[in-house]
Amino acid sequence: MKKVFILMLLLNFNLKLAAQPNCDCASELDFVYEQVQTTASFKDQIRGEKKAKFEENYLSLRAQMNDELSKLDCFWALNQLMYMVQDKHVALTENPLGLSEKSLQDSSFLAGYRDSHAFKNFPKTDRNVANLAKSLEGKRLDEVEGIYKIGSKLKMGVYRVTPDSLVGVILSSQVEIWEPGQIFAYLKHSNIQSHYDIIHYGTSQKNLKFSKAQFFDHGMLFPSVLKEDLESNYAWIDKPEEEAYQLSNLTDDVQYVWLNSFNRVTKPAERDALIAEIPRGLTAKNLIIDLRNNGGGADKISLPILKELKKKKVNIYVLTNFFTGSNAEMTTVRLKDDFDAVQLGQRTYGAISYGSNYGKSYNSPSGLFNFYPTDMRQREFIAYEEVGVQPDIKLNQESDWVRQTVEYIQSVND
Template identity: 85%
Template sequence: MKKVFILILLLSSNLKLAAQVNCDCASELNFVYEQVQTTASFKDQIKGENRARFEERYQDLRAQMTNKQSKLDCFWKLNQLMAMVQDKHATLTENPSDLTEESLQDSSFIAGYRESEGFKNFPKTDRSVAELTKSLEGKSLDEVEGIYTIGSKLKMGVYRVSSDSLVGVILISQVETWEPGQIFAYLKHSNIESHYDIIHYGTSQKNLKFSKAQFFDHGMLFPSVLKEDLENNYAWIDKDEEESYQLSNLTDDIQYIWLNSFNRVTKSEQRDELIAQIQTDLTAKNLIVDLRNNGGGADKISLPILKELKKKKANIYVITNFFTGSNAEMTTVRLKDEFDAIQLGQRTYGAISYGSNYGRSYNSPSGLFNFYPTDMRQREFIDYEEVGVQPDVKLNQESDWVEQTIAYINLQGEESKKR
């Protein structure tokens, strides 16, 4: 089971957490306790000794909630209980309040928000922003500490507050709802190397979110949260939507396709067009299937493509990154098991065994939080939940990943000739 998610960050003396919105956390905890037990993952995993540990965790947390808690403290504690179950599809988030998409376009509302108690008492660091910026300059891309860009209008400094905990603070803001010194994220080392459990705020609506076992690699914390001196992010594929689902020729014996999504609503027509193209145009000995950035979708999109590929008997090489998730992870496993494919790149996201058929979610008693449960399971993939599908060949961040894959295929061909 995952190690206890303790609140070191919230107790650190260099954070200002006063005057935040309080909530009746005991009732919120009871809500999560009841809801999480409805999930397919809970029913699979929390039995016997695990059930006893779950109940013990629940009782320990209840004992901490005799008084009202800050919203942030409450959110940490609720996710401690959630963390007992390995299920990256099931989530708990804060419901956005006043910062709606419509209000964010209203300059008078923004001016009022900046004068509000919510803005003035938003969690802040006690560190000098100027001194913090100076101390974080020059951190290497492989250190999680350092300066990050969040999109094009925010900069964040991530600094360590204990041996296993860090805080992300806004250093520069061109967004009216954020100001330097406000805290954007709390990070804690996961029980997986180079992974972090992260509580962070939405960039627009500033609602709390929890990212479980987030992989940090070569300056990328999230796709839009990158070290400021990261020149090339080869793990992330930066292409236009229309470039997907197109079979193309790379060399005389290598062809390529980028499958960016398996969304059942938007990809049905492209699936059919691709299958027709595979039937007539897939002639190369080797095929690269690029699943980077593919957050998943439905078997009704992915399986017909695999069925058509099986008729061609090409050598398949599949590229994945940490943002290859859900049905795209299932596709990765199927390619490896049924096609003897070689996987290159990064591990996948690890949200593979469970899913939501109905897409329903439920608000907590206070309305502060929203719980999104899972109601589907595919037990054959349980070993990959949260840990992801590990690549056979890890690709480095020094050059283009498709080019590295081509080089690997050519090397395999040369070695085959020698044998």
């Protein structure tokens, strides 16, 4: 079996990782090995030959553990052990490094951090940052290489180091805990076209995170990580939460509602108000249900809305993006299956079959990493796990998606 430490290969491509602290990766691996087997997804999927393959992968990784393994490579190895399990709710992250919201407001703390071993020895590129930035100028929006804005205060350059691996480096920073040359992300092509497995650091706490099969589309790597020359990001809906759950009229024949979340804590009142409005307020024969940015929630919020819609004779069109996840994905499937709804936009996130009732997580033996398991399953959605729900109509990035949907409705009704 080939070694899976893809990040090790990057050591030969102008990166400075040698000074990163090491960890007892064997113990961390044993911890993840035990924890992942408790998940609902593992129990569902890893049986027979797959179980034997999982054991083989574990033993191969275990044999490669040594005292010289960096925290970064250890983190990659731990995620590789979990990789066989299709479950985007399961997560392994590094515990924060002491960079809290409060400490980031303390100038003396920040000065001390910038003088610390952790800051001075943070992974860096050996590439000249100015030359790197110049070489990445003018990259197309559909190329993952290029210059990105991370929020409003950081810029990152993503460049290729092997045919299937890339690195994201900070090019400029107005944030004290980041400086040009430091590495923000490592990307590797996944087995799905236009998707990347990404190890990246938290913007404010610089703790390691892993994003499996992250969809790159039209200059958007994450909602807050966008190509600098991206003028309009129509896939992402950017408006105040107060506008959610409001039924509005777009034309005489088309109405619209944005369901931004199915959170069981904050949304019951909004849900109840919408349900009360539907009998008399939903008068058009076409309804656009916008589920963009909806990361999910609970059936107790989403199902009563669908039950009320069942009483109306209305054509439903559902808008989704890659950040439509979990219960919002279930809702998308239910709308398509039970209402014959047409789905437009992007594929959904693919975190649909599993979840956590209790939200518990567990620290590794060293306290360095944290494991978040799943304890619930809905097997009827397993076909969509990690691949998402694919749209019937893909929308382009050239104009507003609601407007495109209205035009589509008009075209099919002419």
